[in-house]
Every structure is written in C-alpha cells, then in structure tokens.
Amino acid sequence: MKTFRGLIFPALWTTAACAPFLLLLADFGTDIGFDIRFLSRIFFSALAQSALSTLACFAVAIVPAYYCMGDTRLAKLLRITWVIPFFYPVISAVIAFTLIYGALPSFPRYSLISVVIAHIFFNSPVLVRYLSEAFSAFPRSLRDEAAMSGAGTFARIVYLQLPLALKPLLRGVFLTFIFCFTSFGVVLSFGTLKTSTPEVEIYHALQARSDFPGALAIALIQFALIALFNWAVSALPSYERESEVRQPLRRNVIFAFVSGLWLIFETLIVILPLLYAVYYALSRKPQSLLYIFSMPFNLRFPVLRSLLNSCTISLVCAAVLTILAWLLVSRKRKLDEILVNSLFGLSPALLALSLLYLSIRTGINPVLSLAWGYLVLALPYAFSFFQHHSARFDHTLREQASTDGAGSVRIFYHIEWPLLSPALRSSFIQLFAIIFGEFTISYIFQLPDMFPLASVTAYKLAARRMMVESYLFTSLITLLIIVICAIFVLTPSQTKNRMTNNE
C-alpha cells in the first residue's frame, strides 16, 4: 500500500508532463525521421555554445562566489543577484543588450560572442550561488580539525573538500549549462543560424515549417541528453550541513573590486532600459511616459490587460507550485528528484505547442492549458529551491506529529508552514518572477486577443519599432516584479504569532 501511495505522485506529474505530447505524437508523430546531419549540426553547435558560455560564466563567477561567503554589505548585495536569472524577463535583457550593442557599432552584434555575453548576465548568478555553496561546504573549522587529525592538503581536498563541494558545484554547472543549451530569447535575438539551439530549431520547425515530426525528433534527443546529465548529477550523494555560518573572510581589495564590477554589470543590465526610456521620453517624447496607459494605445498593444493577466496567472501558478514542490521535496525520494529534474529537458516550445493542440482538440480553455505549461516548466525550479531548505529542516518534527495522529494537512499548516514560511515566501517570489517573465511558452501560445501576456506584449512593442514604449514597458515589468517581491519580503509573517499562541 505504501509503495502504491509512493507511486501516486510520480504517476501524477509524469502524466501532467507527458500527456500533452501524447496527442501531438499520436496525430503527427508517425513520420518522425532523424536527419542525422542536420541534428548533429544543431546539437554540436549548441553543446559548443553552452560549454563556452558555462566556462565564461564560471570564470566570471568564481571571485564573487568566494566573496559571497562573507558577511559584508557587498556580499549581501551579491546574494541578491542570485534571483536575477529567475526574475528578470528575457525580453528586458534583450532590449538592454540591444542598447549596449547599439552603442558599440564595431561590436559583432549577431554572433557567438554576443550570445555568450548575454548568457553571462543571465547565468553567472546561478553559478555564483552554487559555487558559493560549494565553497561553504568546507568551513574553516572542519579544515582545522582535519589538519589537527594529520590530514595533508591533498588528502583534505580529495577526501573531504571535493566530496562535500562536488554536488552543489555540479548542480550549478548543470543548471548553467542547461539554461545556455535551451536558450531561446537570447539566441533568437542575437544568435545566427550557426549558433542556433535545439529550442530555437524546434520553434522554427513548429511555427515556420509546421514540421511537427521534425520538432519531435529534436525534442526527444534534447530530453534524452539532459535527462542523462541530470541523472548523473542526481546520483551523487549530498551531504547535509547543520548550519550555514557566514565566515569572516580576510580583507582582499582585489576580490572586492572584481566582485563589485560584476555587481555593477548585473545591475546595469537591469536598470538600463528604465534609464534610457526616461531619458528618451523626457528629452524627445514626454507624452509617451503616460501614453502607453491610454485607451487608444491599449487597443493596439494591450499593456494594461497583459500586466493584469500576467500577474494573475503568475500568482496562482506560483502558489500552487510552492505547495506542490514542498510536498515533493519533503518526501525525500530519489525517484521524485530524478523525475522532476528530468523536466529541465522538456522543450518549452514543444510543450507549449502540445498544450495548445490539446486545447484545440479537446476544447480545454487555452488559459488553463497555459497555466498547465507554466506549472510543468517551473516545477523543477521550485524543487531545486526547496532542496536547499529541506536539507536544514528537522524532518523528525513531521514524524513525531504523524505519530501523534496529525494528518498531512495539519502537519503542513501547524508545523511546516510556520517554520518554513521565509523559505516558502522566498520560493514563491522567485516562482512568481520566473512565470511572469517567461517568454517561450507565452510566445508560442499566441493568445493576443484572448489573454495577452506582458512578456509577449513587450516583445511585440520592440518588434514593431515602438522602442521608447518598449523600454518603458519592460522597465515597468521589472519594477512591478520588484515591488511585488518587496511586498512579500517586507510583510511581517503572521506565523510567529500563531506559534506563540499555540505555545
């Protein structure tokens, strides 16, 4: 019975992830053919680009990652940047880089190097986070103890430091690599036909050539590759640390300077569209500051509706995911981890089209299908966020409560929710930002009249040469996400009161 119950969750979300593809596969998958030459070109070039981008991110991230371990003001600011890859909309970054590259006429704007630089912005914070975790895995106290026990430097590194650091290090490298490998918005905007990724090729196959079997072939290979890598990383043992103590680092001006430069780079990309929009609007077109909120403008470009729609769907999906991900992580089953992390390999473009097709064939409301897509896409991120917090949660509390007769819901509401409230809120915010800024699924779904979305509206403004309006709108999106995140962060938690009352 326990085994059966243990399989319900995996069965449910595997169905949720796979079901959309089954109908598409049934109707269009009979002609799947593997054009070896074409496929090997795409995958080799994507692997090369991802490897180069990951190496570049690693080189850029290593100093800030080390500095993050400290407790200085700069270290705290660096830790805030960890959310950038998850909250900052792709289209906003594309516009920021368009501005930068435009100011450098001799810079090769559409090239591998411009893609790598954009990837550094997006993905180096991921590596900073995980590298920092890897560095912290071996605190000074442990090092001192090992030295006192007679372990030499080599033995310390090979038998202690590396095993402790390996999983977070590889997890960071894996995530960075995957993000670069499945890159869509950046490669679509700055890449060339030679630097295409499987995701962009899936999009072209689906939307441009209506080549569904071709798209399925690419998606299957992508999924298999990523699942293999993910399995390898998941198979590594992870070591739980009892507490995360910020270590006082020795003062190093060079490290501080390099870390500061990196922080400036990350922050500049975030605020650049806003600065430019305000400058341009005030100096040339002052009325455009408010014009994007006017009725005539919104009839052409539904700015306000898209903001409302994106907020609504992001809030709901983030809430559902937060609870679902915690329930999965708290079960602590390897199968769950492997299955959920394998979702990283799902093609968002193909998932979107499969859900759209499901919606068309079955009459399911396309907005519900869209929400379904967001849930499937963001679940591995949610799981990843909670894995970190799960390591520090005392799971014996749940076992004791269960022994006392409390059901799952009561345990969650009276024990887990109060203790994990900061973690739940933090994950909720990041999930909200990820879904709000999500571009690929939103773009493929193409629901401009029924349910316009902010990221797609921003893209369309830029594509239609409404540059000032585009800068303003993307800045508005960024500010909105920051405000909503700030509300959640700054709102006092009521769980403290409830715990006090219960005591």
Added chain:
Amino acid sequence: MKPVFAIVLAALLIGTAGSCSKKHDNELVIYSYESMGWIRDSMIPSFEAANNCKVRLVLFEDTAKIVSRLILEKKRPSADLAIGLTPSSLIPAMKEKLVAKYKSPMLDKIKDPSLVFSPDHHSTPYDYGAIAIVYDPAKITPPATLREFCKLEKSIIIQNPQTSSPGTDFLLWTIALYGEDWKDFWREFRGAVVNVSPGWDESFAKFEAGEAPMMVSYATDGAYSMHNYGASKYKAYIPEGRGFVQIEGASLISGCDSPALAKKFIDFMLGDEFQSEIPLNQWMFPVTGVTLPDVFSHAVIPGQSLTIDAQDLARNQEKWLKEWREIMTQ
C-alpha cells in the same frame, strides 16, 4: 485549508475569466497577419453593417504561423477565412487540405489574369507587390546587380525564408534569376548578410537603427517614405529591373462554420471600397483597376516580372528551404 481553497478558486476564476473561443451565430472568423490590422477599423465595420454579422479578426505575426495554426486546427477549424497566403505559403495549406475552392464572381475585376496564382481557386488574390532592395542613399551606393552584393561585407539585412514571406520570396527571386546556380550565389552572398531576421518588422527595426545600409523589402517603400515623412529618406530599387512579384490571397478554410460569410468577404475584398484602401494601408498594389494615390509614383515597378512555375514550386519548395538552411549554416 483556506489557502488551498483560495488557490483552487483562483484557478477556476482563471479558467472562466479568459473568454473561450466559442463562435457566435453569424460570426466570421478571419485569420491574418499583423499588418492587416488596419481592416479592423475601416473595412470590418462596413462589412458587418452590410451583412448583419460579427467579424472576429485574429492576427498572427506572419503567414507561416497562420498555416501552422490552421494545421493544428485541421480537425476542429476555428477560422473561416485566411487572408495573406502567398503562392509559397499556399503550398503547405493545400498539402494538408486546409483550404477549399471558391471562384469569386468578382474575379473579372482583376486587371491581370496572371495574378490569379491558384488556377483551382484555392486562393483569391487581393494585392501584389515586388520584392526590392531598400537602401539608405546617405550610406551606400547600391550595386547594380545582386551578384555584386557578393563583393560586399556585412551590408544587408534579410528575412528568414522559413519564417517570413518576403524572405521566402527573396529566396525564390534568386532561384528565378540564377536557376541551378542559386546555391553558388548564396554561398557567396551570405558574407554580405548582417542578420537574418524572423520577419520584416524586425528587419526594418534593425535597418532604421542603422545596423546595415540595406535590407530586403518591398518596391513600394519609397512611396511609404514619401507619404509618412514627406521625403524619400530610404530608396527602393530592383537590381537589373528584373523583379519577383509577391501576390497575396484570401482562402476559404475547409470545413469552416461560416462559408457563406467567408465567400462574401472574399467578394468584398475585390470590391472598390476595399481595393482603394490597399495602397495607403498595405503599401501594395491593388489587383483591380482602382486609381492609385499620387504618392505611388515613387514606387518602383519592375521592368520584367520573374515567376516560378507553380508545380515546380510545389515540388521543390521544401527542398530549397532545406538547402538554403544548409548553405547558411556551413
């Protein structure tokens, strides 16, 4: 439990908040691409009033996406009419049996019978225009022939023929010009390409931003420039005067719910009211003999119009696109 209920309720609200795309009685659903958005304000109200019906216009980024959506909806078509299909985009639509035949009684108004690119009337033409090279005369003196472009380095923005109809037609133009040697041409030409954009809008945004002195566009761009800016800032030209003409058509969707209304709209599109709005909104030439606005004297007309045989196109288009892709990624 309260948070759970709130979440479920919100999810249900989302499910019902978005309006389902259920059709109303006497409703015509048209799929077209974004540049046709102008018909929403002027033509559609006129048609609705004359026919006591409701028209819903759904716009996609380009014709490739229209065809892609029609394929997905093949078993449950939502649209009644597709506007904007060119001879090249009609091919996959016919292969998938997405479009139905309709011979409009207004076909006699078309001034040039060669504009009827679908002999079986799977599509009714409503406008046409030549593909041209648009350039900034302040930055470059354009080459006299397309071959001479091969000597230039990073000078022109083109559209991806996989995703864009002007992109497809530019590729077909080179095939019509150079025949079997078109692949050799592209092997040399690719060095002159700054960027391969997904569509015309993206290309023009990059062109206006000064990323390249030339782009593939339409021969009417000079007229557009004069009408909107009072001056021909950018000029269009057709190398050697031998141009490729893009024709756009309207197609009845197979198995649609409102075929009668769709047919009436096709007839309406060939009427004087619709045709006279095409020049200053679509920046293409109307297929009937309506009077052109004065500003169209700035449009370039090819001395010789090149075409590709329809059967040849149907047989080889997919192969050509694949070969083009291979050349550009080598």
